[in-house]
Amino acid sequence: MTQQQLADKAGVTRQTIVALEKGNYSPSLELAFRIAHAFNLPLEEVFFYGANSD
Template sequence: MRNTLPDLRRERGWSQQHLADRLGVSRQTVISLERGRFDPSLPLAFRIARVFERCIEEIFDDGDDQASAS
């Protein structure tokens, strides 16, 4: 799953550790999310969206273009 986490984090001048602390997860989790090696649980995706004041769909893209074609 692609995401804009690194860009959003950098726009705010936050380190990976700062974001991890705000989300209540480890820095390793943030690294894995940013690299697309780990998909967040739904509760974590909502926390991320709230932290960045964005919709989940603005942060994460599953690459399924069919959903937008309907």
């Protein structure tokens, strides 16, 4: 999936996806769920939080 395709599915701009990938932006909970839904994965498989995450 391209950045633009993900952005379209999540209802954001491609620049938002770029910022997320670079770690320059933390998504709202709503956006995080939309992104996880776009990948058909549970939220916790797409996003992680904490210093000990792999």
